[in-house]
Amino acid sequence: xxxxxxxxxxxxxxxxxxxxxxxxxxxxxxxxxxxxxxxxxxxxxxxxxxxxxxxxxxxxxxxxxxxxxxxxxxxxxxxxxxxxxxxxxxxxxxxxxxxxxxxxxxxxxxxxxxxxxxxxxxxxxxxxxxxxxxxxxxxxxxxxxxxxxxxxxxxxxxxxxxxxxxxxxxxxxxxxxxxxxxxxxxxxxxxxxxxxxxxxxxxxxxxxxxxxxxxxxxxxxxxxxxxxxxxxxxxxxxxxxxxxxxxxxxxxxxxxxxxxxxxxxxxxxxxxxxxxxxxxxxxxxxxxxxxxxxxxxxxxxxxxxxxxxxxxxxxxxxxxxxxxxxxxxxxxxxxxxxxx
Amino acid sequence: xxxxxxxxxxxxxxxxxxxxxxxxxxxxxxxxxxxxxxxxxxxxxxxxxxxxxxxxxxxxxxxxxxxxxxxxxxxxxxxxxxxxxxxxxxxxxxxxxxxxxxxxxxxxxxxxxxxxxxxxxxxxxxxxxxxxxxxxxxxxxxxxxxxxxxxxxxxxxxxxxxxxxxxxxxxxxxxxxxxxxxxxxxxxxxxxxxxxxxxxxxxxxxxxxxxxxxxxxxxxxxxxxxxxxxxxxxxxxxxxxxxxxxxxxxxxxxxxxxxxxxxx
Numbered sequence: 001x002x003x004x005x006x007x008x009x010x011x012x013x014x015x016x017x018x019x020x021x022x023x024x025x026x027x028x029x030x031x032x033x034x035x036x037x038x039x040x041x042x043x044x045x046x047x048x049x050x051x052x053x054x055x056x057x058x059x060x061x062x063x064x065x066x067x068x069x070x071x072x073x074x075x076x077x078x079x080x081x082x083x084x085x086x087x088x089x090x091x092x093x094x095x096x097x098x099x100x101x102x103x104x105x106x107x108x109x110x111x112x113x114x115x116x117x118x119x120x121x122x123x124x125x126x127x128x129x130x131x132x133x134x135x136x137x138x139x140x141x142x143x144x145x146x147x148x149x150x151x152x153x154x155x156x157x158x159x160x161x162x163x164x165x166x167x168x169x170x171x172x173x174x175x176x177x178x179x180x181x182x183x184x185x186x187x188x189x190x191x192x193x194x195x196x197x198x199x200x201x202x203x204x205x206x207x208x209x210x211x212x213x214x215x216x217x218x219x220x221x222x223x224x225x226x227x228x229x230x231x232x233x234x235x236x237x238x239x240x241x242x243x244x245x246x247x248x249x250x251x252x253x254x255x256x257x258x259x260x261x262x263x264x265x266x267x268x269x270x271x272x273x274x275x276x277x278x279x280x281x282x283x284x285x286x287x288x289x290x291x292x293x294x295x296x297x298x299x300x301x302x303x304x305x306x307x308x309x310x311x312x313x314x315x316x317x318x319x320x321x322x323x324x325x326x327x328x329x330x331x332x333x334x335x336x337x338x339x340x
Numbered sequence: 341x342x343x344x345x346x347x348x349x350x351x352x353x354x355x356x357x358x359x360x361x362x363x364x365x366x367x368x369x370x371x372x373x374x375x376x377x378x379x380x381x382x383x384x385x386x387x388x389x390x391x392x393x394x395x396x397x398x399x400x401x402x403x404x405x406x407x408x409x410x411x412x413x414x415x416x417x418x419x420x421x422x423x424x425x426x427x428x429x430x431x432x433x434x435x436x437x438x439x440x441x442x443x444x445x446x447x448x449x450x451x452x453x454x455x456x457x458x459x460x461x462x463x464x465x466x467x468x469x470x471x472x473x474x475x476x477x478x479x480x481x482x483x484x485x486x487x488x489x490x491x492x493x494x495x496x497x498x499x500x501x502x503x504x505x506x507x508x509x510x511x512x513x514x515x516x517x518x519x520x521x522x523x524x525x526x527x528x529x530x531x532x533x534x535x536x537x538x539x540x541x542x543x544x545x546x547x548x549x550x551x552x553x554x555x556x557x558x559x560x561x562x563x564x565x566x567x568x569x570x571x572x573x574x575x576x577x578x579x580x581x582x583x584x585x586x587x588x589x590x591x592x593x594x595x596x597x598x599x600x601x602x603x604x
Binding site for chain 2: 175179180190194
């Protein structure tokens with residue numbers, strides 16, 4: 001089971017890039033963008049198809065990122081220039097991408113087994129360094145010998161990639177354009193009065209968001225060894241779950257803290273799902289139901305906790321007041337007198 | 341500086357609700373003019389502001405700012421020349437962002453936004469310096485979220501953000517109307533100070549007659565989409581509220597109908 005946790009951690013850190021994309025559209029831009037379900041697959045489809053036809057997997061992954069950017073921009077254009085409702089423009093794009101993804105792949109599933117991918121390249125390069133045995137011996141020394149992953153290389157590589165994207169995002173959101181982008185989600189009227197082109201900013205923001213999502217999709221396809229036209233179903237909810245769980249557990253004080261929280265949320269989500277699937281009566285097909293349940297809980301629980309806290313606080317105050325006025329009617333009498 | 345030439349705007353044209361909001365307005369503001377605008381409900385004051393700032397485009401007529409015809413230029417491009425403060429104290433700032441980030445966005449108003457950092461050390465010093473002029477102690481709270489400020493503080497910040505980059509035109513749309521009397525007075529005084537300091541060409545809509553008389557060097561009165569009275573500098577100094585109301589009655593034959601007009 002600990003090896004399964006490592007697996008969950010590894011894919012969690014890749015899904016974290018997708019969650020950062022969802023954070024950008026959902027939280028920063030305040031735009032519920034459902035394009036994600038489609039653009040995740042677009043990334044996977046583009047990368048898988050190019051890799052199978054013999055193109056360098058790193059280049060293929062970057063092209064996948066660009067494809068996601070274009071898909072996001074199109075959703076933005078539908079919303080700003082087409083004046084279509086935010087949810088609807090995302091759904092339209094998602095549906096359109098389903099067919100586009102099938103066209104890209106030519107079939108509904110492209111296997112990547114026995115093919116050189118970015119992941120296998122990293123694994124091979126890592127194996128040459130021989131660092132695995134060192135890491136493994138450390139873990140064995142502290143008595144965790146049976147919980148080592150297949151290879152440390154991919155895990156470390158993914159952590160570096162994800163944190164590079166996180167730091168770039170943090171940095172970007174502090175630039176002049178980044179500030180305007182955040183203001184677009186916060187107060188459109190204000191940033192327009194300060195010469196911000198809100199239409200262009202929405203398009204740019206959705207482009208960047210979906211570029212991250214597609215990038216994540218491309219890496220998941222290479223890690224899992226296939227691209228499938230259905231692999232994006234419910235992706236937006238997974239992204240949202242990561243954002244909400246992360247924010248609730250790790251806080252949102254600054255941008256850097258929030259993006260870190262989102263990464264944490266994505267990893268925790270994966271671990272929770274992995275653990276949940278180990279419960280006897282749950283099957284892999286129940287995954288979407290588990291996801292929906294987690295999101296519902298993550299949305300409701302913080303409010304319930306706040307409410308209970310507030311109730312307790314009020315009850316405490318009330319009892320304090322009663323303790324100060326034992327006869328229980330002194331206060332009312334006093335206020336009455338002062339008026340007369 | 342600002343030149344409005346035969347501006348015409350009709351809402352709901354061709355329907356029973358058709359309303360002429362602006363009826364062939366002509367008006368010129370010279371550099372350094374501070375014009376206050378008063379008028380009855382639905383006189384077209386807000387529409388006039390929206391037409392100048394580019395929120396709406398006129399059906400006919402041209403708008404010139406700094407000798408440049410801006411009639412068809414979009415709102416955000418025009419904003420490079422125009423500073424604006426809205427009636428709603430929440431409208432002029434981004435609540436989830438810090439004071440320094442808000443000022444950084446205002447700093448970029450008349451420039452092109454790039455991938456440079458918005459808040460630099462150098463800019464911070466500038467922000468601190470301009471915030472001091474508000475006398476609200478905000479210079480010590482640069483990293484506080486704007487959503488935590490009171491309505492008066494937010495409006496003072498909005499005013500500062502609209503002005504410290506010295507726009508060609510400053511538009512104030514009843515910017516003290518939503519504040520309590522003490523806060524309104526504070527903002528009024530700040531407006532006076534800031535407009536003088538930066539020598540700004542200002543157009544201010546107000547429903548407070550006294551404010552309209554106290555501030556600025558010119559006054560215009562609007563009714564039913566027309567400018568019905570222009571008071572110049574020398575006349576304005578002697579003018580009283582009573583005279584203003586009488587003047588309206590003389591021109592229009594009815595009393596000034598404004599449920600919000602403050603006569604004191």
